[in-house]
Each structure stands twice: as C-alpha cells, then as structure tokens.
Amino acid sequence: MKIHLSEIKEEGQDYKFTDQDTWLTQALSSLDESDTELNRLKPPVTTALKARPTAVNLNLCKIDGVVIARGDYGTELSLLCSRCAKLFTYGLKGKVYDLYTRNREFAGEKNGGVTGTAKSIHREEDENSPEITYLNQEWIDLSEVLTEQWVLQIPLQPLCKSDCKGICQNCGSDLNVGRCACAKIQTTNSFSVLKDFKGKRI
Ligand SMILES: [Zn+2]
Ligand SMILES: [Zn+2]
Missing domain, CATH: 1.20.5 (Single alpha-helices involved in coiled-coils or other helix-helix interfaces)
Structure with a gap:
C-alpha cells in the first residue's frame, strides 16, 4: 500500500485497515512461520492468505517535509514455539510512531543526529522520539512501515505458553x-x- 507524499497533508488523514485489505494480509502472511519445510519453501503469494482478526489505525500527516505516521495495530501471527516446535497464534499489538523524510539533513544522514527543524516537530514528545528515516522515493509504503514494526515485536524465541x-x-x-x-x-x-x-x- 503506497501513499504518495503529495497526498499527505499537514492536517493529516486517518486510515483504517483490516484483514480485508489484501496487501496487509500479504505482509502478515510473509511473517507467518510454517511447520513444514514444504510450506516454508513456497513463495508467500501462492500460499493461501490466512484470515485473522486485524485492526490497523494509522494517521499520516506531513509537517515541513517530515511525514509523521502514528497509530496502533492489533493482529495475529503464526509462530513456531521455540521449545515444542508447534505452531501457535501469537497476538501482535503495538503502537506506531515513525517519522520519514526526503530531506537527508533532517534524517540525520550528514551529522548523525536529529537536526533543528526535526527537533521542533516533536519537541512536545519525550526523549523517546523516534529517529527520522530517510525515504528513497516519493511515496511511503505502509506495508514496509508496518512490517518493520512487526519484525521488532516478534520474540527471538517464541513460546506457545510461558511454561511450555x-x-x-x-x-x-x-x-x-x-x-x-x-x-x-x-x-x-x-x-x-x-x-x-x-x-x-x-
Ligand atoms: Zn511450546
Ligand atoms: Zn523421550
């Protein structure tokens, strides 16, 4: 799901997605683990997309050339338990707060830090303000934005239950x-x- 930067306005816009949105289910399916090598080798496109309760709320706005993506998500992934190797449903929940820009200087690529303008954008936020990611193109790809978040949320050693x-x-x-x-x-x-x-x- 690509959104051209020119479509993103300062006043912002809300987006709501569910598992009815194929691109979203596709992105989730690509992270699903499978319990057979055969399935693992299949490219995700040919695998039947697994329906799952999914709610993604995003708000995109653009201030001084910096896109601010905020929102939250709740969905499920199929993961393999690191102890018993059984597939289980992992509840994935979290918040999105990301900044993107086409301006290399804002992205801190030159001096490795957040610069003046960028700081003023999120000065109301705490020190947990995210870094600004440099965009290589004139659009923002929501499936990339979300996949990045999800990958960080997946535990290194998933457990089907804490006492497996x-x-x-x-x-x-x-x-x-x-x-x-x-x-x-x-x-x-x-x-x-x-x-x-x-x-x-x-
Ligand atoms: Zn287990
Ligand atoms: Zn035994």
Missing part, C-alpha cells in the same frame, strides 16, 4: 502432553555410568 515443557531431546515426544519414558531411562543410565566410573577409579 518442550519436546524430549531423545524421543521427540511432546512433554506438554505427558512424560515420556526417556527421563527414567536417562537417569538410570547416568547413574550406572557414574557407578562404573567410580568403580574404575577406586
């Missing part, structure tokens, strides 16, 4: 379902190994 017990390293059983027999066998083995070892040294 994972799978047995030995037999691959899902330990959330029940204990496998390995725990017992392993304990017995390590004890006997220890005994042997001690026996040799003594």
Whole structure:
C-alpha cells in the first residue's frame, strides 16, 4: 500500500485497515512461520492468505517535509514455539510512531543526529522520539512501515505458553502432553555410568 507524499497533508488523514485489505494480509502472511519445510519453501503469494482478526489505525500527516505516521495495530501471527516446535497464534499489538523524510539533513544522514527543524516537530514528545528515516522515493509504503514494526515485536524465541515443557531431546515426544519414558531411562543410565566410573577409579 503506497501513499504518495503529495497526498499527505499537514492536517493529516486517518486510515483504517483490516484483514480485508489484501496487501496487509500479504505482509502478515510473509511473517507467518510454517511447520513444514514444504510450506516454508513456497513463495508467500501462492500460499493461501490466512484470515485473522486485524485492526490497523494509522494517521499520516506531513509537517515541513517530515511525514509523521502514528497509530496502533492489533493482529495475529503464526509462530513456531521455540521449545515444542508447534505452531501457535501469537497476538501482535503495538503502537506506531515513525517519522520519514526526503530531506537527508533532517534524517540525520550528514551529522548523525536529529537536526533543528526535526527537533521542533516533536519537541512536545519525550526523549523517546523516534529517529527520522530517510525515504528513497516519493511515496511511503505502509506495508514496509508496518512490517518493520512487526519484525521488532516478534520474540527471538517464541513460546506457545510461558511454561511450555518442550519436546524430549531423545524421543521427540511432546512433554506438554505427558512424560515420556526417556527421563527414567536417562537417569538410570547416568547413574550406572557414574557407578562404573567410580568403580574404575577406586
Ligand atoms: Zn511450546
Ligand atoms: Zn523421550
């Protein structure tokens, strides 16, 4: 979803998107994880787009050549649990507050910092004000804006639940379902190994 910079006005405009917006569902689907290698290899376009409850609210305005994108989002991703390797639905929620400009100086590319004009734009904000991103083109791509946010929100080691017990390293059983027999066998083995070892040294 590309919005030309000339369409963005100082007074701003609200945009609302849902999973009825194909570009949005496409962007989300590209972040979905899959539990089979076959699906993983398929390009996202050919994979059926997964419907999901999605609400994205954005307001775009432009002040002194700086585009301010603000809003929030709530949606879902399919992620693989880092412990049990099962797919689960991960609730993705957050706020958007990004600044974009075609002006390299504002973007801090020259002196590596936020410059005067840029500062005055968000002087009412706290120190958490975002950096200004330089735009390479005359439009802003909302799917890029959102994907950037989402990627940061995805945990490095997603868990289907905080106390997921994972799978047995030995037999691959899902330990959330029940204990496998390995725990017992392993304990017995390590004890006997220890005994042997001690026996040799003594
Ligand atoms: Zn899990
Ligand atoms: Zn096991």
